[in-house]
Amino acid sequence: MSTHLVWFRSDLRTLDNPALYAAAAEGKVTALFLLTPEQWQQHGIAAKKISFLLRSVDCLSENLANLGIATRIVTGSCFNDAAEKVVSVAQEIGASRVFWNNEIALDEQRRDTQVQKALTANGIEVRRTEAATSLPVGAVRKPDGMPYSVFTPYKKRWISLSVDRGIQTLPVPDPQGPAVTAAVAPETINGVSKMAGADDWPAGESSALTLLDKFLDAAVENYATHRDLPSLSGTSKLSPHLAAGTVSANQCLRKAYRRNQERLVGGNESIDTWISELIWREFYNHIMAENPHLAMGRAFKTETDALPWNRDTEQLELWQRGETGFPFVDAGMRQLNRTGWMHNRLRMVTAQFLAKHLFIDWRLGESYFMSQLVDGDFAANNGGWQWSASTGTDAVPYFRIFNPIRQAERFDPDGAFVRSMIPELAGASAKQTLEPWKFGGVGSYPKPMIDLSAARDKTLQVWKATKKQLELR
Ligand SMILES: Cc1cc2nc3c(=O)[nH]c(=O)nc-3n(C[C@H](O)[C@H](O)[C@H](O)COP(=O)(O)OP(=O)(O)OC[C@H]3O[C@@H](n4cnc5c(N)ncnc54)[C@H](O)[C@@H]3O)c2cc1C
Structure with a gap:
């Protein structure tokens, strides 16, 4: 049986994870998460976000361990040393393929190009899948093939494409064997404690799913009126989870769609509005991917x-x-x-x-x-x-x-x-x-x-x- 490495980044979940699912269907999997504290510093990432990521990695590693999948948590510094780290882990475990879900921002894309080149040079195959958004980058274009820059027509097209394709999610892969020991992320990294903000922001996949269900059961029906009133808890607060990928856009959309009489629009006004906010997320990600100057500190206009x-x-x-x-x-x-x-x-x-x-x-x-x-x-x-x-x-x-x-x-x-x-x-x-x-x-x-x-x-x-x-x- 061949051995594969799945490199997790902003997709810290076992459900609806195309890279994990594909790798597990093809062979024995080891998971990798690369800590890049200097890169996070260069990108000005908040300490609370870093600690949320560390706690989510722990939850992921535990869920994977229960499936018989071991996780390597490797400390690097910045994206420039990612190629060396990924190749070294892939070689150590004898992987014939490395799988990952693409990320959208420019530095991440450049990093991935470097890593892919290094893996290929070492005879290791790379399989890349899309999971950052519900519809992949480039899928929502005008009839003339040009990207949209205005939200309303983008949303109309996004909905018609999604209705045609249907919103599907992938299951957790089958266990690969008996449970293994879970790896644990460091308690602190560059002075950031893993527990910073832990009471306010429970991390990991099961917290995300609990929050999603709670929101859809209790608050979504009032979203249209309550979402603008900051003194109420009228919104989902799922944003840290969507950013870390402990839940996917598809998981949110699919559950909302089901709750909305199987509609993405034209159902309950509040659920329609919530779905529309998730489409704003899609829109900005697609805009970012289609306009690399945005990642270079330039204005869109x-x-x-x-x-x-x-x-x-x-x-x-x-x-x-x-x-x-x-x-x-x-x-x-x-x-x-x-x-x-x-x-x-x-x-x-x-x-x-x-x-x-x-x-x-x-x-x-x-x-x-x-x-x-x-x-x-x-x-x-x-x-x-x-x-x-x-x-x-x-x-x-x-x-x-x-x-x-x-x-x-x-x-x-x-x-x-x-x-x-x-x-x-x-x-x-x-x-x-x-x-x-x-x-x-x-x-x-x-x-x-x-x-x-x-x-x-x-x-x-x-x-x-x-x-x-x-x-x-
Ligand atoms: C100046 C500014 C900066 C922002 N920075 C961020 C950011 O760094 N990260 C972030 O996730 N959102 C950002 N937003 C969008 C929005 O404010 C947050 O997504 C939202 O407040 C998160 O709370 P929630 O999860 O309860 O949202 P809900 O109202 O429950 O919405 C569900 C999800 O839809 C997405 N979403 C909602 N509104 C927007 C929006 N306007 N644009 C894009 N996606 C949206 C988010 O993923 C959110 O979690 C920013 C908005 C503004 C005006």
Whole structure:
């Protein structure tokens, strides 16, 4: 019987894992996970995300051990030494083939090209499969073969293709023999403890499935109305799991489809809306794959790179700490800093405040989010930031600027979310949580760092002037 190596990366699951399933169908499997702490540092990955990954690797290794599959957890440094590490493990176990599921971001693709070259040079075959999104990169194109850049027609096509293909998931492969001993990831790596955030973020495949079922049983029916209210638990909080691949997009879509009278659209309004959010995830991943310049720090609308962005460090730090003096913005930032996650409504409000009112380069916000998020996902984060900054595909128009006070009035009308995140405002009335300065300030909570309407006018002027200059060129 031939021996195969399955290299796990952002697909830390046994269910619906095409690489694992294919390898197990063809021979005896050993699993590999490569720790790349220096690469994570270069990519600015949050400590909470690293510890979530380490705990998910432990769960995966245990599930695989019960199937008779041993896991090698190998410590490397960055993607450049991946080829040497993968070849060395493959040779040690006498593997004739190495299997993996493709990743979408550019550095990961470059790494995979290097690893494939090295394996092939050593006479080891490579089998690559798609699992990062439900529909693979390149599958959702316009009739003329060009990629979409607007969400609504993309979604229409995505749904029609998915209805034709059906949303299928793969089972766990059959056990390969008696259980083996599970490998365990290190307790700390580069100073990051495996247990950081463990109480808030149970990791691993079975936690993901429990969360998915709980959400579909209890909350999905109210998603359309509750998903915008940060004081409620109205969303799934599956994002760390989707980012680590402890659950697949297909698993989420298939269960939602079943719950939605076997429809992807035109069923229950709330379930339709949740499915639509999963399609946004597909969209941003496909946009990232089709536009490699996005992974090089460039705007989707490259002409907007000419905007004279502000890089004021003091202002940036006030925003990072949640001390802008605008409670709804600060509550979002403090939720991020404290928990590693921020509600989607707040991600839009805080990102627009930075990129519009402060006119600070959206890339600084993008990397700060990445440094804190337990669900940091390059495509979704970049897409969300460029949407907010009006530099991205299908982005909000540059002249549409969320007013954080009006946003709080609509989405946190009684101030419950602000009070829960900002201790200085814990005893404030609903009106005080909107505009504390109108009451002479509340306790030690900071005064507004800017005049909102003057900042808005200034930003609009700069955008208009830059657009005019570019048209004249
Ligand atoms: C500035 C900004 C930055 C963001 N950064 C990230 C990020 O790094 N990682 C990340 O997963 N999401 C990101 N998002 C998208 C969204 O905020 C999160 O996916 C969502 O808040 C996660 O919570 P949830 O799992 O409860 O979502 P739910 O509402 O339950 O949605 C289910 C899943 O759909 C996907 N999804 C939902 N909304 C979006 C969206 N707008 N774009 C892409 N996918 C979406 C996520 O995978 C999510 O887990 C960002 C949005 C903005 C505006």
